[in-house]
Amino acid sequence: MNYCPNCGGKLDEGADVCLNCGKMVNKKGVNLNLQTDIPEGRKSKVVAALLAFFLGSLGIHNFYLGYTSKGVAQLLLTLVGWIIVIGPLIAGVWALVEFVQILTGSIDDANGNKLL
Numbered sequence: 492m493n494y495c496p497n498c499g500g501k502l503d504e505g506a507d508v509c510l511n512c513g514k515m516v517n518k519k520g521v522n523l524n525l526q527t528d529i530p531e532g533r534k535s536k537v538v539a540a541l542l543a544f545f546l547g548s549l550g551i552h553n554f555y556l557g558y559t560s561k562g563v564a565q566l567l568l569t570l571v572g573w574i575i576v577i578g579p580l581i582a583g584v585w586a587l588v589e590f591v592q593i594l595t596g597s598i599d600d601a602n603g604n605k606l607l
Contacts (some may be wrong), residue, residue, distance in 0.1 A: 536606035540593045547586025548579055552593070557601025 493502040493516075500511030508515055534556055542552035550565030565582050572578010592598045599605055 532602070533604055533607050534600045536593060536596070539598075539606055540590060543586055543590035543593055547590060548582040550582070550586075552586070552589065556598070556606075 493506075494500065495502055495509035495511060495514065495516060497514045497516075498509060498512040500509055502509060502516060506516065539552050539556055542555050546552070548565065548569045550562035550569075553559070553562035553565060565585060568578045568582040568585075572582065589598065593606065596606065
């Protein structure tokens with residue numbers, strides 16, 4: 492007897508699809524839907540790090556990770572901060588710190604999920 496690797500339900504002899512969860516499996520019960528194993532909405536560590544490095548002072552990486560208020564704060568600090576000159580410098584240092592935190596894995600997305 493084979494079991495579905497997705498839900499653990501029993502598979503009929505020679506079944507290509509699990510009747511419990513609807514996922515495709517091969518004759519030995521191996522999941523053929525490798526892409527569906529990654530939960531939807533998970534964010535990439537590489538994308539977040541690149542956004543933080545290249546567009547970090549504009550807060551784009553925070554928008555990507557779901558931290559809208561932090562993103563708006565960095566964006567405003569950079570755009571409005573040109574008046575006092577030091578605003579973009581502060582936003583740049585802030586982005587550099589978050590870049591390092593993204594690379595070390597100490598920042599999760601806004602839903603609390605680890606970055607992939």
